[in-house]
Amino acid sequence: xxxxxxxxxxxxxxxxxxxxxxxxxxxxxxxxxxxxxxxxxxxxxxxxxxxxxxxxxxxxxxxxxxxxxxxxxxxxxxxxxxxxxxxxxxxxxxxxxxxxxxxxxxxxxxxxxxxxxxxxxxxxxxxxxxxxxxxxxxxxxxxxxxxxxxxxxxxxxxxxxxxxxxxxxxxxxxxxxxxxxxxxxxxxxxxxxxxxxxxxxxxxxxxxxxxxxxxxxxxxxxxxxxxxxxxxxxxxxxxxxxxxxxxxxxxxxxxxxxxxxxxxxxxxxxxxxxxxxxxxxxxxxxxxxxxxxxxxxxxxxxxxxxxxxxxxxxxxxxxxxxxxxxxxxxxxxxxxxxxxxxxxxxxxxxxxxxxxxxxxxxxxxxxxxxxxxxxxxxxxxxxxxxxxxxxxxxxxxxxxxxxxxxxxxxxxxxxxxxxxxxxxxxxxxxx
Numbered sequence: 020x021x022x023x024x025x026x027x028x029x030x031x032x033x034x035x036x037x038x039x040x041x042x043x044x045x046x047x048x049x050x051x052x053x054x055x056x057x058x059x060x061x062x063x064x065x066x067x068x069x070x071x072x073x074x075x076x077x078x079x080x081x082x083x084x085x086x087x088x089x090x091x092x093x094x095x096x097x098x099x100x101x102x103x104x105x106x107x108x109x110x111x112x113x114x115x116x117x118x119x120x121x122x123x124x125x126x127x128x129x130x131x132x133x134x135x136x137x138x139x140x141x142x143x144x145x146x147x148x149x150x151x152x153x154x155x156x157x158x159x160x161x162x163x164x165x166x167x168x169x170x171x172x173x174x175x176x177x178x179x180x181x182x183x184x185x186x187x188x189x190x191x192x193x194x195x196x197x198x199x200x201x202x203x204x205x206x207x208x209x210x211x212x213x214x215x216x217x218x219x220x221x222x223x224x225x226x227x228x229x230x231x232x233x234x235x236x237x238x239x240x241x242x243x244x245x246x247x248x249x250x251x252x253x254x255x256x257x258x259x260x261x262x263x264x265x266x267x268x269x270x271x272x273x274x275x276x277x278x279x280x281x282x283x284x285x286x287x288x289x290x291x292x293x294x295x296x297x298x299x300x301x302x303x304x305x306x307x308x309x310x311x312x313x314x315x316x317x318x319x320x321x322x323x324x325x326x327x328x329x330x331x332x333x334x335x336x337x338x339x340x341x342x343x344x345x346x347x348x349x350x351x352x353x354x355x356x357x358x359x360x361x362x363x364x365x366x367x368x369x370x371x372x373x374x375x376x377x378x379x380x381x382x383x384x385x386x387x388x389x390x391x392x393x394x395x396x397x398x399x400x401x402x403x404x405x406x407x408x409x410x411x412x413x414x415x416x417x418x419x420x421x422x423x424x425x426x427x428x429x430x431x432x433x434x435x436x437x438x439x440x441x442x443x444x445x446x447x448x449x450x
Contacts, residue, residue, distance in 0.1 A: 081393075082432050082435060083428065084400060084425065084427075084432075085400045085402045085424055085427075086426065087367070087427060093271075094273050094275070095277070095427060096277055097277055097326050099326055100277060100278060100323050103322035104279065107315045108315050114301045118135065118136065118299075121317050121320070122134045122136065122292070124321055125286075125321060125324050126286070129284075131261040131286045131287060134284060134292065135295055135296055135299065136282055136284065136312050137269075137299070137312065138281055138307075138311060138312050139271060141283075142283060142310040143269035144189065145191050145192060145310070146307050147267040147269060147287075147291070148189045148192040148194055148215065149192050149295060150293075150295040151175075151242050152192050152194070152214055153294045153297075154290065154291060154294060155172040155215075156168070162304035162305070164305075164306045165191060165192050167193075168192060168194070171212075172212045172213065173194055173195055174194070174195050175189055175197065175213075175215050176199060176241075177196055177219075178200065179200050180224030182196070183222070194215075197213070200226070201227075205231075214241070215242050216232065216241060216244065217246065218243060218246070221246075221249060221250065233265065242288070242291060243265050244265065244267045244269065245268050246269050247260055247270055248366075249271060249367055251270060252275050252335065253332050253368065265287065267286070267287035268285070268286045268287055269283065269285055278316075279323075281316060295307075342425035342428055343423070343425050346372055347372060349440070350374060353376060354376075354380050355381065356375075356376045357374070357376065358372070359412075361412050367424065369424070369426045372425060373422055382447035383444065383447035388401075388421055388440070392439060392440065401422065401423060402424045404422045405420065406420070423436065
């Protein structure tokens with residue numbers, strides 16, 4: 020019988036879905052072709068005369084059991100998004116016209132005032148900052164950022180726990196950070212030089228809530244940006260934060276949205292999106308000039324928005340859970356193995372399979388398993404938290420855990436991962 024551990028934070032609904040799926044997994048059957056079609060998965064068949072450029076370049080393809088990480092080329096695009104990208108490549112258009120029409124379309128679909136297709140979420144952060152800098156310094160021209168920002172208003176308030184590797188996106192606009200921890204800190208942090216605030220939605224710390232963060236900033240007439248790059252699903256997050264009151268919201272295009280990897284979305288108030296657009300390509304002097312978004316990526320993001328709005332959170336979660344169960348069934352009898360499914364509360368909010376075991380019993384550590392699977396052909400990439408001191412579940416047992424993100428697996432790859440994982444685990448001590 021499959022061992023399971025219901026983790027803290029897992030809802031009753033998710034537990035029921037998991038337990039029902041576990042029973043179904045007893046047969047370890049692959050996902051139905053219809054399910055694959057619903058998720059838009061599966062590579063497009065290449066014609067006989069078309070070369071495989073990965074093969075031509077000697078680049079190893081991999082099975083992505085990690086997730087939508089940039090270093091693993093993020094998500095795979097559904098068929099209708101691939102087709103839209105391909106069609107767009109055949110016809111030149113005026114790029115500014117395409118950006119404008121695409122932004123209007125996306126804003127209407129996602130219930131916000133305005134939208135801009137950016138060169139990823141990082142670019143969206145920079146463009147949001149440029150917009151806020153210009154809004155606070157109306158005498159600054161587009162080409163004055165960042166060189167002349169130090170002469171005017173140039174401070175951004177952020178919770179200390181929300182500092183992260185993407186701070187550079189704001190430095191590009193000449194901003195200085197003002198850190199706060201408590202509400203009193205925050206209320207006292209506003210000065211005549213404040214131009215914006217930033218809220219990192221996936222931060223694991225910070226005591227100030229979304230609502231309080233917005234209320235205080237807006238009482239000073241200061242715009243609030245939120246970095247929600249990986250925070251979809253649920254699908255409703257695409258309009259949740261603008262409707263909550265955030266003035267600009269940044270999403271990655273190549274994660275849960277399943278659009279092109281080098282695209283993203285900046286959503287929000289029209290006056291700020293207009294300023295962000297002026298700082299973006301194809302205009303020559305803006306800080307975003309080098310963050311070029313091609314016609315193919317813009318159309319791809321429009322198609323990705325159409326695609327995601329045709330999907331259903333429950334159906335997607337069920338499909339990802341079924342893939343977890345296929346793999347779990349194949350390794351459940353490994354000595355000391357405990358199997359659970361964990362859904363991160365914010366970013367990458369999808370079912371992850373967590374395998375916890377005693378390496379001294381099995382004879383191999385999770386990091387060694389990670390390295391062996393990566394070296395195979397096809398290469399299998401596990402979630403980066405595998406064998407990490409920082410457990411994905413927060414329970415402190417990460418060094419003894421194998422973590423698999425199943426949502427980017429192609430049809431049939433769950434069985435390949437389960438089979439190869441079992442082979443590596445059982446060969447260590449002949450288990």
